[in-house]
Amino acid sequence: MAYELFYWDGLQGRGEFVRLALEDAGAEYIDVAREPKKSGYGMDAMMKVLNSKTEAHIPFAPPFLKDGELIVPHVANILLYLGPKLKLAPKDEGLRYVAHGLQLTIADFVTEVHDTHHPLATDLYFEDQKDAAKIRAKSFIEQRVPKFFGYFERVLKQNPHGDKQMVGDAVTYVDLSMFQLVEGLHYAFPRAMKTLSKHYPRVAALHDAVLARPNIAAYVDSERRIPFNESGIFRHYPELDQNAK
């Protein structure tokens, strides 16, 4: 039976980290909110689960995955669950906790990316918190990107199996998520990333290697890949980029 992925339509957002793993593995999945209502899918089907008064294991928010009766919420948890099934997790049991730890660090970083444009409140528009966003984005570019990217570069460098993947001796879902992180940051902060990325050659090479994988290349060129836009996590607001006027 096909996996059912539940995530908002119209944006890559957090759901994209799951899509990349499913696409890379060539897995059969239904992107529920993007399918027509007449087939029993669409946004209504997602809201039905979220608002259910009887479902035993309601998720707090999308994305969540349904595999038969089991509902698995949170990107990192979904990838933990899917990883072995999609052959995108380390074979070694201990290394699976290492991979999951890396994915959780990526998740924390993604939250910080979101907060560059929404530092004060998720229920306020960007325009109503732009001054605070400029301060937060400056600290993000100057302090947080180097801290996280410096860490990811070290992880690659210190991987005893070589610097071509984040953990173990083969590509995992963590590498696919690293691709999305780099791609998204280049979209959101093109000026800052042009300078910054030179300092993290292994991270940059990993991004390029993932993009060269046939299933990822095909997916990124397909209509299934929603373009980056200003409803997602990675938003291009020129006034938040480095040396903004």
Place this chain on the structure above:
Amino acid sequence: MAYELFYWDGLQGRGEFVRLALEDAGAEYIDVAREPKKSGYGMDAMMKVLNSKTEAHIPFAPPFLKDGELIVPHVANILLYLGPKLKLAPKDEGLRYVAHGLQLTIADFVTEVHDTHHPLATDLYFEDQKDAAKIRAKSFIEQRVPKFFGYFERVLKQNPHGDKQMVGDAVTYVDLSMFQLVEGLHYAFPRAMKTLSKHYPRVAALHDAVLARPNIAAYVDSERRIPFNESGIFRHYPELDQNAK
């Protein structure tokens, strides 16, 4: 061999969610940064791992757990790892993903608690972002606490095994973390919580039930429990509480 928990000395912080599980289970553990340097522990021992240029699986930040050679970073990941060993996880494999999903929702909430006092930058003092903090805290109290607590209340209510625990038919690490969340919010926002907590009777009852567990009661009264303070995640700044002057 005893588990080694690595976390900053002097604050409960994120490490406390792990301590509560270890304490409830009566597990043998070393709180590395709080032990004397002359025994080979202390802050130096923690920084040595974090700054290692040779360690294969460096963590991004504390807390992390060392079990023999394996390093497991991130609270939710540590609890995922320890849960079955401490008999604080559901026996059912599927429910373990449910428990982990709940723990990740708690982790997201904890990040939002932190951001009430540090909305603009972690490298700025609270005093230098107080105005932004007041806006963020107001939104947190009015929008986010009801959203998260409303969700947790529903989770308890809809648990087919009864509303005394978050998942399955027995206490898990998720319940212990819920206790800490409620305890911390009462410390940080006493005025807001006095009103709010009435609306979430199952969450309040869960907090009290966890506190009544013998090992938790003994731990909370012991010197091992660091008091809440303004270096931690939950900080009591009266100007951020409800109806602040």
